Amino acid sequence: MYNVLKYLKTKYTFMQKKIIILVLASFIRMSGQVGINTTNPKGVLDIVSTTSGVIIPRLANPGTILAPVEGMMVYDTTNKSLRYHDGVSWSSLIVTKLTKPNEGVVKINAGGAGAGTKPNWSNVSANTTRQVTYSLPLVYATAPTTSWPENSLISDVRIFAGNQFLENGVLGQVHQWRLIVNYTKSSNILSQDIRFILRNPLSGFRSEISGVIPSGKTSGILVYNFTTIADGISLPAPLGTGGGYILEWVASDDITTISIDSLTRISFHKD
Structure with a gap:
């Protein structure tokens, strides 16, 4: 029974x-x-609560997901940010400790092995053009001064390759290039100038800025600011057919020494 x-x-x-x-x-x-918690859902999934929230997968590095698909979302525990996959790469859904997805600052202090070497010249005659190049690997300023955009890699080829300077890989993004220069020269009766030229050898884009040395000045610092907008002729493949920009300088008077203290690329946020 x-x-x-x-x-x-x-x-x-x-x-x-x-x-x-x-x-x-x-x-x-x-x-x-x-x-x-609702009998009348308003979407495919409708979760109602006044005392709790939803927890999505938490990963220290979303890049470890083997086959991410467009629209996939996780919480990045390393950078404390909601991340989503756009079909190509991982981006931030909101602004948190990371910068906005495509904005950032990259500051080059020097180049070459060991402590690095700043580009420098000695005893350059007036009206003689010199090109600014770096030895690899580049030496960057530490965080937070350097804060790479998410779609950039911490790699020399993302800002400097083939002796040319590259924008961040976002079409239409505005960039500011800040150049700080140290110089020495013999005393001059009249004011002199040192011109720096940023140009695209493929498109013909050319931007020249003069730094004026006052009369009687024999040493000092000059600061230059250039603005560029990334397009298909400045960005390399796969976004474009360009190779970046050449940076040159020429002085109206003999120069004893010139050295590049730093070159900073600022990538402004693009919606």
Whole structure:
């Protein structure tokens, strides 16, 4: 008798579960919507709560996901940011400790092995053009001075390749280039200037800025600011057919020494 009652109870419980599953399945098929804490869902999934929230997958590095798909979302525990995959790469959904997805600052202090070397020249005659180049690897300023845009890599080829300077890889993005220069020269009666030229050898784009040395000045610092907008002729493949910009300088008077203290590329946020 006991075994019979146990069998009937088990069968009844099974039938209850089966009925519930069938009802739920019918509801989902009919409405195409699922509600949690609500009987009237307003979307495919509608979660209602006044005391708690939703927790999505938490990863220290979303890049470890082997086959991300467009629209996938995770919480980046390293950078404390919601991240989404746009079909190509991971970006930030909101602004947090990271910069906005495509904005950032990259400051080059020097180049070459060891402590690095700043580009420098000695005893350059007036009206003689010199090109600014760096030895690789580049030496960057530490964070937070340097804060790479998310779609850039911490790699020399993302800002300097083939002795040319590259914008961040976002079409239409505005960039500011800040150049700080140290110089020495013999005393001059009249004011002199040192011109720096940023140009694109493919498109013909050319921007010249003069730094004026007052009369009697024999040493000092000059600051130059250039503005560029990334386009298909300045960005390399796959976004464009360009190779970046050449940076040159020429002085109206003989120069004893010139050295590039730093070159900073500022990538402004682009919606």
